[in-house]
Amino acid sequence: MKAAIYTNYGSPEVIQIINTEKPTPKPNEVLVKIKTSSVTRADTMMRQGVPKYGRLFLGLFKPKNTALGTGFSGVVESIGSQVTKFNIGDEVFGEKLFSNGCNAEFLCVSEDLVIEIKPNNISHLEAAPICDGFLTSYNFLKDIADLKQGQHILINGASGSLGSAAVQLAKVMGAKVTAVCSTRNIDFVKSIGADEVIDYTKTSMANIQEKYNVIYDSVGTLSYKDSKKLISSNGVFMTPVLSGQILYRMLFNSKKVKFAATGIKKTEELKRLFLELVDLFKQGKLYTNIDKSYKLSDIADAHHYLETGRKVGNVVIINS
Numbered sequence: 479m480k481a482a483i484y485t486n487y488g489s490p491e492v493i494q495i496i497n498t499e500k501p502t503p504k505p506n507e508v509l510v511k512i513k514t515s516s517v518t519r520a521d522t523m524m525r526q527g528v529p530k531y532g533r534l535f536l537g538l539f540k541p542k543n544t545a546l547g548t549g550f551s552g553v554v555e556s557i558g559s560q561v562t563k564f565n566i567g568d569e570v571f572g573e574k575l576f577s578n579g580c581n582a583e584f585l586c587v588s589e590d591l592v593i594e595i596k597p598n599n600i601s602h603l604e605a606a607p608i609c610d611g612f613l614t615s616y617n618f619l620k621d622i623a624d625l626k627q628g629q630h631i632l633i634n635g636a637s638g639s640l641g642s643a644a645v646q647l648a649k650v651m652g653a654k655v656t657a658v659c660s661t662r663n664i665d666f667v668k669s670i671g672a673d674e675v676i677d678y679t680k681t682s683m684a685n686i687q688e689k690y691n692v693i694y695d696s697v698g699t700l701s702y703k704d705s706k707k708l709i710s711s712n713g714v715f716m717t718p719v720l721s722g723q724i725l726y727r728m729l730f731n732s733k734k735v736k737f738a739a740t741g742i743k744k745t746e747e748l749k750r751l752f753l754e755l756v757d758l759f760k761q762g763k764l765y766t767n768i769d770k771s772y773k774l775s776d777i778a779d780a781h782h783y784l785e786t787g788r789k790v791g792n793v794v795i796i797n798s
């Protein structure tokens with residue numbers, strides 16, 4: 479089978495497409511013939527080996543795990559002897575977390591990990607990226623912020639993968655949403671439910687007077703110094719992007735400033751959130767925006783596009 483790997487840190491050119499042996503499922507695993515897989519900002523960071531402290535886990539001088547791709551959607555081709563939840567032919571989707579390997583033609587996944595039957599009302603294209611933006615943002619909005627009906631949330635980076643998921647999730651949770659994006663994405667963020675929009679190319683956060691129960695800086699571009707006057711007295715500022723300023727603020731004000739790496743959450747907790755998301759997708763309450771799709775052989779182009787920082791929603795690899 480074909481698989482995308484990287485054996486050194488660096489630019490997208492370090493990615494190679496190799497021919498490798500098709501994996502055989504262990505007793506508790508299913509073998510999935512992958513139809514689509516996600517390409518995410520986290521994938522590009524692992525490929526680059528940044529931030530550098532991440533190499534303590536990823537491999538000091540070169541990646542320990544050379545496989546690429548965390549999110550997948552496909553069809554179960556065979557099952558291990560102890561598998562009880564899935565059958566051959568089931569359409570499934572999920573994520574492989576840090577063990578990766580989804581940017582390939584086949585993948586073995588334990589039935590106990592983050593994998594579920596794909597709802598019929600969403601395509602493989604829409605399913606593969608769900609564990610990036612939706613699962614991450616649901617963790618922030620539900621488990622970290624405990625966002626409540628009627629609360630007001632400001633979502634920065636509302637046109638990205640995490641941001642566009644957060645806008646929709648916040649609306650489902652009954653919150654009022656103010657989305658921050660650039661001029662070209664105003665119509666998009668309104669179309670997915672934003673109640674109010676701030677165009678960051680025209681309005682500085684320093685000039686906003688409103689107070690928010692939750693500020694979710696999904697792309698990590700806000701200055702905490704400028705934003706803190708916008709947080710209500712019991713409010714919270716949270717971001718999935720760890721920076722020096724956030725680390726420093728968390729040390730002194732951990733109740734108000736929050737960061738989390740969703741991928742290292744306990745599997746059973748991720749599965750709980752994932753199952754709730756699957757249900758919301760089944761009800762047609764959520765929508766995955768696909769910006770671009772690429773063939774597996776063109777995955778380096780997909781990584782280049784992600785690195786522009788301009789994608790709107792998600793980028794997906796389609797296996798032919």
Ligand SMILES: NC(=O)c1ccc[n+]([C@@H]2O[C@H](COP(=O)([O-])OP(=O)(O)OC[C@H]3O[C@@H](n4cnc5c(N)ncnc54)[C@H](OP(=O)(O)O)[C@@H]3O)[C@@H](O)[C@H]2O)c1
Pocket residue numbers: 518519520523610611614634635636637638639640641658659660661662663678696697698699717718719738739740741784787788789790791
């Ligand atoms: N901690 C975790 O568990 C976790 C999990 C997954 C991802 N992440 C991280 O989360 C971050 C976001 O990922 P993502 O995939 O959602 O990003 P993304 O999709 O690549 O974000 C791109 C979007 O951000 C907008 N944008 C760029 N600069 C902006 C600014 N200054 N203000 C507001 N919007 C801006 C862009 O639109 P315009 O250019 O038109 O503004 C574009 O639509 C990444 O750093 C990723 O590594 C963390």
